[in-house]
Amino acid sequence: MFSFRMKLAAIAIVLAAAVAPAHAQSTASTTATAGITVIQPISIVNNKNMNFGTFVKPSSNTTVTLSNAGVISGLTAVNTSGNAPSQAQFTITGEGGQAINITVPGTVALTGTGGSLTVTLTADSGTTGSAQVATLSGAIGSAGTKVVNVGGTVPLTATTASGAYSGTFTVTAAYQ
Amino acid sequence: MSRNLKLYLAGAAMLLASLQQGVLAADGTSSTASATAAVQLIRPITVNKSADLTFGSIVKPSTGTGTVAVSANGSRAVTGTGAAALTSAAATAARFVIDGEGGQAITVTVARSFALKSSGNPDLTVTTTNDLPGGSTTQTLPASLGSDGSLTVNVGGAFDVSSATPTASYSGQFSVTAAYN
Structure with missing residues (x-):
């Protein structure tokens, strides 16, 4: 094109x-x-991966929330040295002032030796699971950017097997 | 099929391939990037006592002051003029077993001192010793994530006894705490 x-x-x-x-x-x-x-091509890069951190299994069902700012609530993360909680972060770069669509999936499955956990994603670009409208910073003629932070919630139970769980999700940015 | 059409199809195939790799779309109108998401779950940490600290029966010094010590390995030493330990009442070190998630860092806190009490008599103050590896309160549970890690700590202690110490039966309590960091 x-x-x-x-x-x-x-x-x-x-x-x-x-x-x-x-x-x-x-x-x-x-x-x-x-x-x-x-206009220049649009690109999106991943700056930070999403990490909830390490939690002691709760005695009853508890949902852990990771905010778009990387703050944990619901349980207290332990042994955070080298394993600090962090939201996922992406930077979109394209033509300044242009309207774009950002699509963040609604959920991502984390798998581990003990089974699977489903993370419901939240994004500061708006509702997840469908394209959200945003505008790149600046004006046409120069590069514009848009930073998207993604947090999420994960339900934990006393019967969830201990271990490491991980998964991958993809965010798409497109000109309208 | 014309040569141009073949070229077009080849181009389309390359475009599809680049999209599948999650890179910049060939036409520059969209782009994708992936992030990993991770969480670690670990089992609750527990501390269980499997043996009490016992000093046994001690004959107090006839004059002056001596000490009674039980090391973390359970051996007993008594000093002081005329002081002795009766072999009929064996000494033991206290033993605690800590269980948690393998490979995780923990902090183990052993009470530095505690009081042996006897009603109507002054307390005897016991200073504890333990055999935590490296003498450090910071430990890493053995084994790895996904399996149980178990660490045993033995606790001994020492106290002063003098010719003026009232004869009686003394007892007290102390705690060992283990926590993830």
């Missing part, structure tokens, strides 16, 4: 060149404007 737009731009320039030197006769000339907007 990018190269296609570049071609359009080139064609527009050729057209403009063809129109401008209209005959140098005593007749009037008309100027048409040919507009095209070329």
